[in-house]
Amino acid sequence: MTDAFVDFFLRNKFVILFYLAVVLFVFLNRKKFNFYFKIIALYRTNWGIKLMDKLAEKYREPIKLFGYISIGVGFIGMFFIVFVLIQSIYTLFTTPNAPPALTPILPGVHVPGVPESLFIPLVKGIIAIFIVAVIHEFSHGVVARAHNLTIKRTGIAIIGPFFAAFVEPDEKELKKRDDITNYSMVAAGPVSNIVTFFILFLLISFAVSPVINSIYSPSGISFSSITDDSPAANAGLQTDVTYTMINNQSVTSLADFLRAFENIKPNDVMSISNSENTYFVETGTNPDDNTRAYLGVNIYNRLAGDTTTSFKIVSWFTSLLSLIGILSLGIGIANLLPIGPLDGGKMLQQALHKIRGEKKGNKTLVHLSLFFLLVILLLLTPIFRETAKSIFGIS
Template sequence: MAGFLQDHKFVLLFYLGVILLVYFFRKKFDMQGIIALYRTKIGLKQMESISTKYREYVKLFGYIGIGAAYIGLVIISVMLFKNLFDLFTVPDAQSAVSPVLPGIQIPGTQVKIPLFAGWLALFIVIVVHEFAHGVVARAHNLKIKSSGLFFLGPLMGAFVEPEEKELRAADDVKQYSVLAAGPFANMLLAALVVLFFVAAASPLQKLFVHEAGVVFDDVLDNYPAKISGIEKKMLVTKVNDKQVSDIKDFIKALEPVKPGDQVKILADDKEFTPTTVANPKNNKTAYLGITGSTKFEGNFMYGDILYWLLNILNNFLSLVGALSLGIGLINLFPIFITDGARMVQVSLLALNKKNSIKGMSLWKKVNVFCLAILLLGLFFPLIKWIGNLF
């Protein structure tokens, strides 16, 4: 525990500062338990404009979203049920769900999102989600009361507040389309990020830089590479007389090598001949005691700088895409407050029109069951981590 606090002291101070700011300005917020709502009219004009100008397209977006949302609901449900089973039956299984706390590595998991990039990515994902709800609602002439920011403890998000009575009184298809719009928009955002990587990022990278070889990021003491004189940051261009342009070439050149074989490595225009040993994790494979990565060089002046900037953009967009898909899907899992829960509620009430009490009873049972699944998956790594402390 002391190590966790030491590693995250500045992040925890940042979150404490956010909580104190909300507390000092609490009169400007609508406090609902630990949730602080700051209501505004920001974005409402834009929602109105888009929903009016492209009404039929927006409606179509919402209708397509219904099918996508129910498919997503099934996918996330199967994933979480299977993951919980694996957690109890597979020794090294990892939880499929984790709280999203930028800057903090959740105990018992490998999940850690950068603090400021994480906040910005989360904000973008939530704004896209809520804006989609608002635009589709207005396309169906359903009133939006307000938009704004909320703080759940130290975490910030955004919201769009429809006229709840009017939404519940609307026909089922309208309700489905409004509820599905947010998660569907998140799925599309994730897809657009992937499309950017495939269609734009890779060609741009090749325009800016070329692969110049493999650089050693680490060379372990008392292992063949170090003993032979190889040092960190050396640039490898040949292995066993085979040209090496990237890390894939390097790995491929070493594939035939067995423990005890001598390897000829050309690094920084010097030849080294380490003799491999057995891999500590698999004694049938050869081991040099190094880790490496592809070395890129600019194709023109400042090409490497442009590549570096593109990498930053890539990393940020990949974070946006991953969070967008994850939040979109988890929002479809039926646990009382999610869009998926509301969609299941509409479905069960429609199937039990003559007995709404039965429909609501079934809905509550489904939500309690799903909440139990989520909580078990969520806290299993933490419980395991605490158990390892004793």
């Protein structure tokens, strides 16, 4: 138990120091923060309010239209995430060793039980979450201002180990407005994140990647991560090493690798090589499809010249954009969950008040919130179990 505990903290020492520094910063500046439930710290400012006013004044009708469209998209997203959660519960109980359907967003932390491909680097993660949160909350605020609702304050929130942002509309004014105004302001936040994902996806796919590929030619494939105790790990394959041959076939790109891998079955022995070494890998069975082979790797293209400083800078910013896009989609959809404090919960509360009245509507929302919180806890049990193993050596 002691060895596992020490090993966990050594692997995450810089991240632990970072979060301790955040706690120390909040403690030293505690008079500037407002605290709720002892784990929520809010730093209130007026940042961004003038910009919201300018945009709302100049583009009032387009912003209102975005808010109205967000209502429909928001409810569709709510039904989608509910469907995904229910399906994930079914998978949890019917598919042994299925990958976790949910994972906490903890930059810099190698969360036990979560595939290494989902690891979020500390610096990129903090930057990406900040940008996603700013877009989310700014969208709430600018739609509110387009409807002439007062924004009292904006600010930064620290909720345990998580970072967030917030805007504070005048709640008294909000209660006097019609349902459509309320819906549009609430839905604008998560929908703006979903829109951000699609914008960045198109930008990277049709602008950034083609430019990079036109400058740097493919030279092989590498593995960004290798799952512990997987066929690839047991064969001695390494991350960030260039490989150019699969079963004696030349491989210069991910597409080449996938074509070569199509003909390989579970328990086949395949060779993966470069100019220096050849590795023989006995493939496993894909956990999602027992007819397909499994290596336990995440693959990316290697490009000639990708060790230069200029390429590393371009690659870093490209991966940051990718991370912003992925987190935008995940956080946007997650915020549409029908759980009390989330945007989806606020939208559902508004609808339930209309359908069942305020008292019965609130009661129904509490029951639904508790149900979905239980679902989330169940989906996180594989991670809790692996975390206990990693920290305390509990099997």
